Amino acid sequence: MVIIMLGAPGTGKGTVSGMLSNKLNIPQVSTGDIFRKHIKEQTELGKLAESYISKGKLVPDDVTVELVKNRLQDEDVQDGIILDGFPRTIKQAEALDEMLKNMDRKVSMTVNLTTPEDELVERVVNRRICPKCKAVYNLVLNPPEKENICNNCGHELVTRKDDNEETFKGRLNTYFEETKPLVNYYDKQNKLFSAVVSKSINKMGKDVTKDVLDYIKKNHID
Numbered sequence: 001m002v003i004i005m006l007g008a009p010g011t012g013k014g015t016v017s018g019m020l021s022n023k024l025n026i027p028q029v030s031t032g033d034i035f036r037k038h039i040k041e042q043t044e045l046g047k048l049a050e051s052y053i054s055k056g057k058l059v060p061d062d063v064t065v066e067l068v069k070n071r072l073q074d075e076d077v078q079d080g081i082i083l084d085g086f087p088r089t090i091k092q093a094e095a096l097d098e099m100l101k102n103m104d105r106k107v108s109m110t111v112n113l114t115t116p117e118d119e120l121v122e123r124v125v126n127r128r129i130c131p132k133c134k135a136v137y138n139l140v141l142n143p144p145e146k147e148n149i150c151n152n153c154g155h156e157l158v159t160r161k162d163d164n165e166e167t168f169k170g171r172l173n174t175y176f177e178e179t180k181p182l183v184n185y186y187d188k189q190n191k192l193f194s195a196v197v198s199k200s201i202n203k204m205g206k207d208v209t210k211d212v213l214d215y216i217k218k219n220h221i222d
């Protein structure tokens with residue numbers, strides 16, 4: 001089973017893929033994890049990726065594709081994988097189809113999480129992090145016990161630099177521009193499952209995960 005996760009920052013994509021990974025017993029793999037591993041081990045591809053990342057540039061498609069191709073050979077993902085952060089472009093999606101075909105595998109489904117934009121903005125501007133132990137809070141959904149103080153270590157909480165409305169809206173726009181063609185790409189192949197994650201309809205990560213699992217069962221996806 002090959003599942004692709006799509007969802008703007010703040011939709012709870014990480015939470016849902018973590019839950020799916022547990023329930024389906026297949027690893028959740030993000031491009032960030034793959035980059036970090038190769039950079040740590042200083043492989044040829046890792047060094048190449050690092051040369052872009054250290055300059056604040058995006059790792060080019062061909063390097064990312066090679067790294068993912070590499071990861072797909074690993075023993076632990078032969079029964080299934082949940083891909084988070086890949087593909088990002090049509091070119092990457094086509095490369096993924098090609099490499100899976102060569103392995104006699106295919107994309108099983110794409111999970112596209114959506115949340116109303118104002119709710120995403122509200123979630124992100126209310127996010128606070130502990131710079132010491134990295135705990136994450138939300139002033140509305142998950143506030144600390146003492147105002148602005150970390151429950152775990154007592155350190156003062158801070159706002160992440162790019163968690164302000166303006167920067168976040170920019171990130172969202174980039175995401176939508178980038179993802180729209182991908183959503184169409186998988187929709188045309190009947191491989192798109194879209195789910196709304198929103199407090200206004202009382203659908204949060206756990207419920208959405210259940211919907212995805214029901215869909216998998218109903219449609220005999222493997």
Ligand SMILES: [Zn+2]
Binds near residue numbers: 150152
């Ligand atoms: Zn802390």
